[in-house]
Amino acid sequence: xxxxxxxxxxxxxxxxxxxxxxxxxxxxxxxxxxxxxxxxxxxxxxxxxxxxxxxxxxxxxxxxxxxxxxxxxxxxxxxxxxxxxxxxxxxxxxxxxxxxxxxxxxxxxxxxxxxxxxxxxxxxxxxxxxxxxxxxxxxxxxxxxxxxxxxxxxxxxxxxxxxxxxxxxxxxxxxxxxxxxxxxxxxxxxxxxxxxxxxxxxxxxxxxxxxxxxxxxxxxxxxxxxxxxxxxxxxxxxxxxxxxxxxxxxxxxxxxxxxxxxxxxxxxxxxxxxxxxxxxxxxxxxxxxxxxxxxxxxxxxxxxxxxxxxxxxxxxxxxxx
Amino acid sequence: xxxxxxxxxxxxxxxxxxxxxxxxxxxxxxxxxxxxxxxxxxxxxxxxxxxxxxxxxxxxxxxxxxxxxxxxxxxxxxxxxxxxxxxxxxxxxxxxxxxxxxxxxxxxxxxxxxxxxxxxxxxxxxxxxxxxxxxxxxxxxxxxxxxxxxxxxxxxxxxxxxxxxxxxxxxxxxxxxxxxxxxxxxxxxxxxxxxxxxxxxxxxxxxxxxxxxxxxxxxxxxxxxxxxxxxxxxxxxxxxxxxxxxxxxxxxxxxxxxxxxxxxxxxxxxxxxxxxxxxxxxxxxxxxxxxxxxxxxxxxxxxxxxxxxxxxxxxxxxxxx
DNA sequence: GAATAAACTCGAAACGATACGAGTGGCGGT
DNA sequence: ACCGCCACTCGTATCGTTTCGAGTTTATTC
Numbered sequence: 001x002x003x004x005x006x007x008x009x010x011x012x013x014x015x016x017x018x019x020x021x022x023x024x025x026x027x028x029x030x031x032x033x034x035x036x037x038x039x040x041x042x043x044x045x046x047x048x049x050x051x052x053x054x055x056x057x058x059x060x061x062x063x064x065x066x067x068x069x070x071x072x073x074x075x076x077x078x079x080x081x082x083x084x085x086x087x088x089x090x091x092x093x094x095x096x097x098x099x100x101x102x103x104x105x106x107x108x109x110x111x112x113x114x115x116x117x118x119x120x121x122x123x124x125x126x127x128x129x130x131x132x133x134x135x136x137x138x139x140x141x142x143x144x145x146x147x148x149x150x151x152x153x154x155x156x157x158x159x160x161x162x163x164x165x166x167x168x169x170x171x172x173x174x175x176x177x178x179x180x181x182x183x184x185x186x187x188x189x190x191x192x193x194x195x196x197x198x199x200x201x202x203x204x205x206x207x208x209x210x211x212x213x214x215x216x217x218x219x220x221x222x223x224x225x226x227x228x229x230x231x232x233x234x235x236x237x238x239x240x241x242x243x244x245x246x247x248x249x250x251x252x253x254x255x256x257x258x259x260x261x262x263x264x265x266x267x268x269x270x271x272x273x274x275x276x277x278x279x280x281x282x283x284x285x286x287x288x289x290x291x292x293x294x295x296x297x298x299x300x301x302x303x304x305x306x307x308x309x310x311x312x313x314x315x316x317x318x319x320x321x
Numbered sequence: 322x323x324x325x326x327x328x329x330x331x332x333x334x335x336x337x338x339x340x341x342x343x344x345x346x347x348x349x350x351x352x353x354x355x356x357x358x359x360x361x362x363x364x365x366x367x368x369x370x371x372x373x374x375x376x377x378x379x380x381x382x383x384x385x386x387x388x389x390x391x392x393x394x395x396x397x398x399x400x401x402x403x404x405x406x407x408x409x410x411x412x413x414x415x416x417x418x419x420x421x422x423x424x425x426x427x428x429x430x431x432x433x434x435x436x437x438x439x440x441x442x443x444x445x446x447x448x449x450x451x452x453x454x455x456x457x458x459x460x461x462x463x464x465x466x467x468x469x470x471x472x473x474x475x476x477x478x479x480x481x482x483x484x485x486x487x488x489x490x491x492x493x494x495x496x497x498x499x500x501x502x503x504x505x506x507x508x509x510x511x512x513x514x515x516x517x518x519x520x521x522x523x524x525x526x527x528x529x530x531x532x533x534x535x536x537x538x539x540x541x542x543x544x545x546x547x548x549x550x551x552x553x554x555x556x557x558x559x560x561x562x563x564x565x566x567x568x569x570x571x572x573x574x575x576x577x578x579x580x581x582x583x584x585x586x587x588x589x590x591x592x593x594x595x596x597x598x599x600x601x602x603x604x605x606x607x608x609x610x611x612x613x614x615x616x617x618x619x620x621x622x623x624x625x626x627x628x629x630x631x632x633x634x635x636x637x638x639x640x641x642x
Numbered sequence: 643g644a645a646t647a648a649a650c651t652c653g654a655a656a657c658g659a660t661a662c663g664a665g666t667g668g669c670g671g672t
Numbered sequence: 673a674c675c676g677c678c679a680c681t682c683g684t685a686t687c688g689t690t691t692c693g694a695g696t697t698t699a700t701t702c
Contacts, residue, residue: 002458004658015682020660029680044457049434050374051658054687059371061414061435070400075391082390082417086428091414091435093382096403107407113370114382114412136365137323325688336652341690350650350697372688375657 003043011039023047053115061091062118062302063111065104069096072245072272073291074122077144080295081120088303090117099124108133118302120144126189128152140305142298146189147313154311156298158289160190163318164197167269167287168241170320172205176239176267179207182226182251183243184218191215194243212237216247223250231258238266245272248286269320289318324364332360344368374436382412383439383623384432386425390417393566393593394612395443398465401616402441409624411438420445429454439623441465447510449473461626463619467510468634475632477619479610481511484639485518488590488608489562491641493526497560497588500528503547503572504564505539512536515564533558537568544571552579559587566593569607590641610639 008019012035022028022036039045053059062085066074082092093114095107104124108131111119118140123130128150134141141153148155171179181198183191195213202208212234214226223242227250230237240255242248248270255262262268263283270286297314305311329340333356343349343357360366374380383406387395403413414435416428425445429452432440439461444451449471455462462474469476492500502519504512516534523529533555535547544563548571551558561576563569569591576583583589584604591607618635626632 005660006658016659017661017683018681021681024660027680032680044454046430046454046458047434048375048436048658050371050380050436051687052660053371054369054375054658054689055660057687069403070393070396072391075396078415079391079417082415083419086416086431091416091431093412094399094403094415095407095412096400098404109367110407110412113368115369115371133365133367137367326690327688337689338653338691339651342651345690348650353650369688372657373690375659375688376690378657 002048003045004048005045007043008036008039008045011043012036059115059117060089061093061114061116062120062306063108063114063116064092064094065097065107065111065119065121065123066095067097067099067104067122067124069094073145073289076291077295077298080292081299084296084299085303090303097124101125101130104130112137112139118142118306120298120302122146123148140302140311142302142305144294144298148189152311154301154305155313156294156301156316157190157314158294158316158318160193160318161197161200163287163320164194164241164243165201166197167285167320168198168201169205170285171239171241171267171269172201172207174239174267177207178209178212178234178237179239179241179267180212180230180234180237181214181241181243182223182230182247183213183215184222184247186215188218191218191243198241198243218244219246220250220253223247224254225250227251227254228258231255231260239268240266241269243271243287245270248272252284286321287318288321290316323369324366325369326366328364329357329360329366332364333357380436380438381410382414382435382437383441384429384435384437385413385415386418386428386432386440386442386444387416388418388420388425388443388445390415394466394610397612398616398619401613402620405617405620406624411624418445422446422451425451426454433458433460439463439627441619441623443467444469461623461632463623463626465615465619469510473632475622475626476634477615477622477637478511478635479615479637479639481514481639482518482521484608484641485515485562485564486522487518488606488641489519489522490526491606492560492562492588492590493522493528495560495588498528499530499533499555499558500560500562500588501533501551501555501558502535502562502564503544503551503568504534504536505543505568507536509539512539512564519562519564539565540567541571541574544568545575546571548572548575549579552576552581560589561587562590564592564608566591569593573605607642608639609642611637 005016005019009016014032018028019036049060064078068074085092093111095111097104097107101124119134120142121131122145123143126146126148128148131141135152142156143153144156147157183195186192186195199208214230216222216226240251242251260266268284270284272289293316326337326340330337335353339349340357370381385399389395406413414432418425418428422445440455441463442452443466444464447467447469449469452462456473463477464474465477468478504516507513507516520529535551537543537547561572563572581587589605591605593610614637
């Protein structure tokens with residue numbers, strides 16, 4: 001079929017073991033090196049990672065399991081991870097589980113059968129059993145954007161609660177009193193934390209009103225609907241804080257439709273890099289997560305764990321822009 | 322280390338070959354099936370795809386090589402491919418070559434050494450040597466969004482030239498006479514085709530003016546700069562046609578800054594799903610590529626080729642919304 | 643209940659690479 | 673000229689599955 005190490009051996013008159021040594025960076029005699037390199041070029045040899053992996057128990061692949069591939073959050077992070085991991089010789093196999101638990105588990109088994117050396121997951125549930133199979137098989141796992149109840153995996157998250165509290169405080173400082181909160185499903189770790197940060201700030205200022213809180217579907221439509229609902233029920237709302245990208249977009253659209261000018265009629269703080277909309281709404285504040293950093297740190301942590309490092313928790317700081 | 326087929330054999334008292342048969346869907350005796358299934362559950366067996374691939378020369382993996390991961394175009398397509406391919410039992414290894422030729426070649430070798438069964442590529446250059454290694458190794462290749470000079474690979478593209486001509490004609494019908502064109506680097510197949518469609522329409526109407534054409538960097542900034550330049554040099558421009566997503570956004574931002582109202586002061590046709598901006602600019606026309614379909618068709622074609630099908634070219638239709 | 647066909651099951655040999663212990667050659671020192 | 677040592681190089685077993693031809697059950701038929 002294709003060119004193997006044996007063909008190289010035959011071509012050069014050396015033993016497989018020698019070729020293998022060369023391929024793995026073990027020094028070989030100069031004249032042999034030349035011969036081998038010439039043979040590789042001539043025959044177009046490409047190393048069979050499968051045979052290699054079978055023997056070495058390393059595949060040079062890591063699995064990336066996320067609930068939704070096509071959004072800014074995921075792709076920014078993945079791009080960064082991919083780059084870093086490639087540099088280290090790892091390829092990434094990406095699985096999108098569509099925020100579906102059954103599919104998540106299935107994808108996990110799939111990735112394990114692909115012999116991945118490690119796993120970076122953004123789990124749908126925060127339950128450790130989501131990735132227990134991986135842990136049982138001694139596959140290092142890095143969880144991003146969520147905290148789980150397991151200490152056998154690493155976590156890379158941002159200081160959700162704190163940044164959310166700060167963002168809210170900023171609105172309060174501005175003199176706002178009826179600050180609405182729009183989040184995704186608060187059972188999700190991230191949304192829950194962000195909501196708590198908001199609550200802390202509001203309670204401290206004596207402004208908390210649970211009627212001003214909406215958690216809806218994490219989507220442009222969800223943000224749109226929640227905003228409409230807020231404006232309808234509490235017309236004198238003087239600020240809105242949205243805790244994720246998609247809903248921020250939806251909310252801006254709704255405000256636009258209602259004719260409320262951000263920065264003039266109403267204060268607004270969104271989430272994630274909303275560069276595009278900023279062109280239209282220059283006054284907008286936004287909570288910026290260090291997305292590329294999350295990706296990079298997650299990748300680094302995984303590499304370290306593959307090398308035998310212990311799991312650890314890393315909290316990155318977001319900033320208000 | 323981990324549980325193998327041999328452990329299952331020992332546990333059940335059967336031969337490896339029988340277990341293997343069961344795993345591959347070959348019928349086994351009912352009582353053996355039960356025994357095997359019980360053993361798999363008890364031991365937590367997960368099939369080692371590497372050993373399997375070594376023997377079968379199939380890996381159950383396809384490589385996806387694209388110039389830029391983090392944009393709407395790529396992710397929408399990838400999401401769709403991933404779903405379809407997973408269904409068929411394939412995983413995808415994604416490589417982002419950052420629009421870099423050297424990196425593209427390197428990624429290709431990388432993917433080949435990972436023993437992918439097929440390749441979906443959006444090549445940086447249109448030169449066939451970009452993927453000749455793959456073809457030489459009998460790996461089926463599907464090229465998306467570009468036409469290349471090779472008939473050993475499949476192509477999945479949209480009717481760029483035609484849709485571009487139609488979009489331009491529509492502007493002409495509207496009574497526009499000084500229609501500017503903004504595209505990415507026209508050496509890229511897609512941009513070139515789109516430019517030609519525009520030219521055809523303009524020439525036919527006797528309106529062509531090469532000074533009204535800008536090709537710049539395919540990015541938000543590039544679109545912004547090109548628009549500013551157009552408005553500066555040809556202030557009475559009465560329509561702008563932008564042929565890709567990122568530049569559309571940039572162009573809208575520039576128009577906004579210049580105080581030109583789309584649909585009132587100037588006609589505008591953008592590219593790809595600009596849902597977000599549409600909320601601000603409801604009058605905007607846009608050329609919609611069937612992104613998910615591209616992904617699905619590419620995946621289907623690849624699967625077919627892996628199964629022995631011949632390469633073929635598929636042209637999908639875009640529409641003006 | 644024996645013969646025959648059909649349906650499973652078996653053992654051992656691959657697949658392509660690496661690991662390991664043993665073997666070989668060249669070289670400096672005496 | 674011999675010894676010892678270092679630095680490669682070699683042959684072979686092995687990784688976990690599948691494959692294949694041959695062997696064993698089971699079912700069917702008369």
